[in-house]
Amino acid sequence: MKKIALLSTAFLFSISLLYAQPANIIEVSTNHINYLFTGTPGATLYQNYLGTSLKKESYGNLKDATEAYVGAGMKDVFEPAVRVVHADGNPSLDLRFVKVQTQKTNSNLTETIIYLKDPVYLTEVNLHFKSFYNEDVITTWTEIINKEKSNISLSHYASSMLHFNADKYFLTQFHGDWAREMDMLESELTSGIKIIDSKLGSRANMYQSPVFFLANNRQATETEGEVIAGTLAWTGNFQFLFEIDRTNRLRVLTGINPFASTFSLKPGETFSTPEFIFTYSNSGKGQASRNLQKWARKYAVLDGEESRMTLLNNWEATHVKFDEEKLVELFDGAKQLGVDLFLLDDGWFGNKYPRNDDKTGLGDWQEDRKKLPNGISYLVKEATAKGIKFGIWLEPEMVSPKSELYEKHPDWVLKLPNREEAYQRNQLILDLINPKVQDFVFDLVDKMMIKNPDLAYIKWDNNRFMTNTYSPYLKKDQSRLYIDYTLGFYKIMQRIRAKYPHLPIMLCAGGGGRTDYGALKYFTSFWPSDNTDPVERVFIQWGYSNFFPTNTISSHVTSMGKQSLKFRTDVAMMGKLGYDIKVNGMTPDELSFSRSAVQNYKQLSPIIWFGDLYRLISPYEQDRAVLMYVDSTKNKAVLFSYNLYLRKKQIFEKVKLQGLYPQKEYLIKETNLMPGSLAENPENGKLYTGEYLMNIGLNVSPAKLKPVTSTVLEIISE
Structure with a gap:
């Protein structure tokens, strides 16, 4: 069977088979959460309960039941979880319960699959769940399988459909813009539909973040209230849809944004959605955050339970105006601070079109012979000699129109035919759907690592979102573009991680434009914002702390803002500490303080990174x-x-x-x-x-x- 696999976490396993009997309760449970369904063979699957753990003898008293995963075109007139148009034009899906399979993989992880099937058209839908007992986290995704003889058209494909029945519902969302990421806003949901989504393709989280809190009955505080915390493991267009019906019931649909993404599914193909990750707490938002952070360190972030390096970035000291000698001098500043690593930022590449500003050179990843006559290898060697590691900035998914790469491969770029090119930051996006482009990006990292095996860190940037979007590789089938681009990105990262499993890579997207667990399985940290003013960073880092572990949130001491060095440092220490500052411009007291602060941070970091x-x-x-x-x-x-x-x-x-x-x-x-x-x-x-x-x-x-x-x-x- 051919699969369109959106989940690298999906796998086959040996399972014990439990055929549901009439009125059989299906449990997806953790230490403090019950997520309960009723499955009767040949009948509709119902969600009966989602909340704090109940005693099993109470299950029989559950009377509240809502269709668990609604197919469009039948009796339900509200937003569906899945919509299929069959080869004969019939736009309906009648999903009936078939069976449930469950396996306790270990003492902490239980996996459950609920099988549904349309008895007439034979389209199958499998609901997958992983329940993490100790962390009180549940992840869920959906497989849609075409068992028909012809293609079917798939236009809605939710990862999850959650149902709630309360007096009131309060939604906390996180939104913003460049340099204003993760503004927190809480509002009461009212009748109708509320949507949080992205249509940006790449750098998808620039305006809306794929995270939310949902409180039932009353607003939740840090320590009180019934609350769901949810997020999606997907590095592309997403959609969270909240709909209150005429009886005041709420359904929550999460998954890939179906905008411009109708899929034609061939016979035998399987479409797998990304994981929706959620936790439930009846003691406020703080406990929900701690649940997610513990789970993420153990299961969702690359080397999430390992230590992180402190670093000094050259950007504020030099921007793109530097040479080999200047950089080697800056190594002394890193040594004086006592950080672990020196990070060389933008501006080190390009010869025909040297990267002396942001208008040229992206895609031409050879060292600028004027700036770096001895290449990256020399810098790695010199840094090592001074007792520090060396890292480098890349923006592999982008290309400058003024570059050798663009001149050789204009067909490798996402752009509309018969339209003017649309630039952001004077650049275009490479077509990661194209296998040749995937090879190019992988080879960039691979060849750099082969040539410089002691290279210790990569900052992976992505500075624009998609506009005027068209894939020359896909040609007429453009409805696959947004999804296949994200899959192409994952394929590249999977290849890199297969060969370099523990190389630290920071995820950056013009600031916090990519902050999701779909990407973090390949990255060790992310850059929350280009706004490093420490007062602003208190709010930005506060927002991210609701859903991500501290050791993933990169936070640097810079010269932005007029606050004292101590204040700037104390704010940066609440995350993964780094520096982007002119060390030679510090006073002796400032340098002494900073060196002491780095030592202090290294002593305190196990508590900050791994504590509650x-x-x-x-x-x-x-x-x-x-x-x-x-x-x-x-x-x-x-x-x-x-x-x-x-x-x-x-x-x-x-x-x-x-x-x-x-x-x-x-x-x-x-x-x-x-x-x-x-x-x-x-x-x-x-x-x-x-x-x-x-x-x-x-x-x-x-x-x-x-x-x-x-x-x-x-x-x-x-």
Whole structure:
């Protein structure tokens, strides 16, 4: 059987077969979640329940049932999960339950497949579920199989269809623009349809992020309320659709955006959707975030449970104006800071069309002989000699019209025939659907690594989204373009990871234009935003922290903004720390502080990267932000407090901590201080029980408040 496989996680396995009997309850469950269905052979599959775990003896009392995965064209008149037009023109799909298969792969992972089939047209739909017991996370995707003798047309193909029955529904979405990523907005859903989507193709998350919270009955806080946190593992056009019907029931459809993407499915072909990932919490958004972060580190992010490198980027120091000698001098700055790696950014390539600005050279990935006469190999060697690693910037999916690559292969570019070319940042997008283009991109990385085996890091950028979009390779069948482009990207990354499984690669897309778990299985971190102003970054990183682990969120100290170096550093330390700054422009005290901060970060990073995150005070609710990370033993914690733009004589209450042992005593120690500075926080050096800290709290914002200042506290069990 030929498959159109959208999921690299899909695989075959030996399973024990359980044929459902009449009124058989099908469980997809974790430690604290039940997701329950009723399947009767030959009848409709129903969703009966999604929420906190129930006792099995309560299952028989579940009366609320909604068709679990609705096919278009039958009795249901609301938004369908799947729509098929058959060869005879019949636009309906009547899905009936066939059987269920389940396997407990290990003590933590259970896999379930629910088989559905149209009894007349023989189209099959398989609903896949993975339930992660300890992390309380469920992933789900759908296979649609054409068992007919002719092609069928597939225009809707949801990864999941969730049903809810509550008095009210509150949606938290995350949106923005370049340099304003992950703005958080909560609103009450009302009758009708609300859609969050992207039609951008590449850099798909520029305006809307593929994540959401959904609270039932009342708005959820960090610690209270019933909430679903969901996201899609797809690096392309997505759609989340929320529809309230006339009885106030809510259906939530998630998956690839069907916009301009109607598929013709041949006999025997299978269409597999990407995974929708979700968790449920009845104790607020904070627990939902911790569920996703634990799951992601273990299952969804490349080397998610491994350490990360600190780095110095040259961009602010040089932009594209540098030479070999200048770069080697900058290595000394990395050495002085004590970071692990030096990252060479844009501007190192091109000879016929040298990359001296953003108008030329993309696609011509040979070293600029004037800037780098001895090539990348020399820089790798010199960096190694100074005790640091070397990394490099690439934008492999793009091409400059003024480049040798474009001159040789104009047919490798996405662009409309008979129309003027449409540029963003003076560039076009390579057609990753074309196998020759996939080979070109893979060979770029492969040849660079073969020539420079000690190359230790890649920053993979993507600086434009799709407009005037047409694939010369697909010719007339353009409805496959958006999906096949994303699949082409995955194919390239799969080849790279097969040969270089642990090479750290940061995912960048003009900032946070690609932030999803479809890509993060191939990348170790992502770049949240080109906006590195630390006050703005408090909000941006706060938003990402709802759905992604800290060690994936790259956060650099730069010169953007007028805040103190300490404030900029403290904000960057709440993520994966790096620097993009002129080290030779630092004062001796600033350099001493930064070197000490890097050492301090390396000591604290296991707690920051792998600890449980508690968001204590939101910058959306007060003129400050407070959060803390607690290690798995609950013996150590790190608290970050950021005072933002304050009113005169503003007074803040104490902050109640979370995640500690009530009976243990904890020492409070202010850290990350400027040279010669004494601890200013009044709690420094004091000893409290966990019970006191969680019920009374700490004074992390003392009476003499100063705007745009920060405090970092270590909390250590005695």
